[in-house]
Amino acid sequence: MTTSxxxxxxxTLADLTxxxxxxxxxxxxxxxxxxxxxxxxxxxxxxxxxxxFEKPSVRTRVSFEVACSRxxxxxxxxxxxxxxxxxxxxVADTARVLERYCEAxxxxxFEHAKVVEVAEVAAVPVINSLTDDHHPCxxxxxxxxxxxxxxxxxxxxxxxxxxxxxxxxxxxHAGALTGMNVRIATPVGYEPKSExxxxxxxxxxxxxxxxxxxxxxHEAVSGxxxxxxxxxxxxxxxxxxxxxxxxxxxxxxxxxxxxxAADGALFMHCLPAHRGEEVTDDVIDSRYSVVFDExxxxxxxxxxLLSLLLA
Ligand code: CP
Ligand code: NVA
Numbered sequence: 001m002t003t004s005x006x007x008x009x010x011x012t013l014a015d016l017t018x019x020x021x022x023x024x025x026x027x028x029x030x031x032x033x034x035x036x037x038x039x040x041x042x043x044x045x046x047x048x049x050x051x052x053f054e055k056p057s058v059r060t061r062v063s064f065e066v067a068c069s070r071x072x073x074x075x076x077x078x079x080x081x082x083x084x085x086x087x088x089x090x091v092a093d094t095a096r097v098l099e100r101y102c103e104a105x106x107x108x109x110f111e112h113a114k115v116v117e118v119a120e121v122a123a124v125p126v127i128n129s130l131t132d133d134h135h136p137c138x139x140x141x142x143x144x145x146x147x148x149x150x151x152x153x154x155x156x157x158x159x160x161x162x163x164x165x166x167x168x169x170x171x172x173h174a175g176a177l178t179g180m181n182v183r184i185a186t187p188v189g190y191e192p193k194s195e196x197x198x199x200x201x202x203x204x205x206x207x208x209x210x211x212x213x214x215x216x217x218h219e220a221v222s223g224x225x226x227x228x229x230x231x232x233x234x235x236x237x238x239x240x241x242x243x244x245x246x247x248x249x250x251x252x253x254x255x256x257x258x259x260x261a262a263d264g265a266l267f268m269h270c271l272p273a274h275r276g277e278e279v280t281d282d283v284i285d286s287r288y289s290v291v292f293d294e295x296x297x298x299x300x301x302x303x304x305l306l307s308l309l310l311a
Contacts, residue, residue, distance in 0.1 A: 005308040009119040009126045011112075012134045013173035014199055018207060021143065021177050028144050028297070028304035035070065042072025043311045050102040051129070053079035054109040055235045059271060060129050060137065063298035064106055070303055073310075076102060085114075095121040103310055110236055125309040132166060132236060133193060138270045139170040140305065141297035143178060145290050146226055148297075149266055154179030154208065157262070159224035161185045161217045162251045162278050163244070164192035167230040167270055172200035175209055183212040185220035187247045217251050224261045228268040229253045229278045245277065254280040258288075266290050 002019040009015060016024070034040070049068050053061060061077065068075035078084045084094050091114055098105050099122040106127040107115050112134060119126040128136055147153055157180070160171050164186040172192060175182030182200070184192055191197075191213060201211045214220050221227050232248040233241040258267065267279070267289040275281055284291060 004311075005125075005305070006310075007125060008309060010136050010305065010309075011115050011119055011126065011128045012196075013136045013139045013170060013177060014203065015136075016177065018177050021140070021174075024140055024301065024304050024308060025144055025147060027308055028140075028300040029147075031303055031307070032300040040070070042070075043307055044068070044103075045072035047073040047103040047310060048101060049073050049075050049306065050098045050105045051075050051077045051079075052084055052098075052105065052107045052109075053077070053129075054085065054107075055130065057108060057129075059295050059298050060108060063295075064129065064302055066299055067303035067306055071307055073103075073306070085109075091117050092121045094118075098122065099124045104306065127305065127309075130166065130235075132234070133169055133196075134173075135166045135170045135270065136173075137298065137302055137305070138167065138294075139174040140301035142171075142228070142268060142270070142294055143174050144297045144301050145268070145294045146180075146266070148293070149290055150225060156180045156226060157183070157224045158226045158228070159183045159185065159220040159261070160228045160230075161220055161253055161257070162229040162248060163232050163234070164190045165230060165234050167228070168192040169196040171228065172196050172211060173203070176200040176203035176207060176211065179204075179207045179209045181210045181212070183214065183220040183224065185214050185217045185251065187251065188215055190247060217257055218260055221257055221260045224265055226266045226268060227253060227258060227261050230270055231272070231274055232278050248278070252278060252280065253283050255282050258283055258286075264288065268294060271295055 002023045065075040095118040104125045106129045108129040112131040115128045232244045269291045
């Protein structure tokens with residue numbers, strides 16, 4: 001039985017086995033209930049976690065800081081003008097320094113290769129807290145949220161509509177690892193990364209889920225239990241914003257599109273949302289929207305992850 005993730009890195013969800021994903025979700029569920037019941041152990045007392053941000057953040061930063069605090073660890077945030085990679089020191093040297101102070105490093109950056117490099121150099125666990133290509137911590141929180149609302153993951157029909165970005169890549173891994181049927185609808189030229197699709201198809205083949213790519217939003221959403229979307233211009237793509245808005249316009253999640261989903265289908269969005277662009281107010285504010293549960297579950301999923309990597 002899998003009981004620990006000690007010493008692992010989390011760079012993409014595919015770094016975890018299905019059993020390890022299950023362990024994170026079960027630990028998060030147990031810790032969430034324990035906190036509410038007033039059972040508040042601090043297994044990481046005396047440890048420190050470096051939280052490095054080269055892009056803005058609200059949810060990831062606050063949820064990691066609070067998760068550290070609940071576990072008794074000290075979060076050390078480096079962001080903005082403190083940005084650790086802004087003074088010409090090599091990524092490898094910075095990683096070697098951080099690991100002398102901190103028992104784990106969480107990094108939000110642009111190129112995925114940078115978290116890979118940090119993980120290769122640092123002996124401590126390295127957590128990807130968003131790159132241009134992956135957002136595994138959000139993926140864990142979203143799996144927890146679906147399981148809480150639907151009661152299961154295997155067999156769930158999950159549709160993602162919009163840009164084939166870091167969230168699309170993450171949902172491919174998340175769905176494949178848990179036996180969901182993942183359908184991704186994007187405009188031509190905005191598909192998720194082909195190597196992630198291939199990897200997800202290989203995992204899904206073993207677990208029993210399916211992976212479908214389409215350019216038709218209605219086809220993806222038809223009969224789905226969950227409909228998710230994300231911003232059309234991710235952090236770092238601001239210069240492409242106008243072109244992207246034009247290309248992605250037919251992929252807006254509005255009430256008409258949601259009507260094609262299964263009765264009671266959930267709406268999901270990792271946030272921040274651009275209301276009126278990728279999603280309309282009546283969808284994100286509907287009773288089927290679980291976007292704030294997803295945001296809360298960032299805390300529980302990351303608390304579980306940290307405790308399993310470090311305890
Ligand atoms: N969903 C998410 O990662 O939010 P932040 O960018 O605010 O951290
Ligand atoms: N795709 C978005 C996710 C934000 C949490 C971005 O990378 O900006």
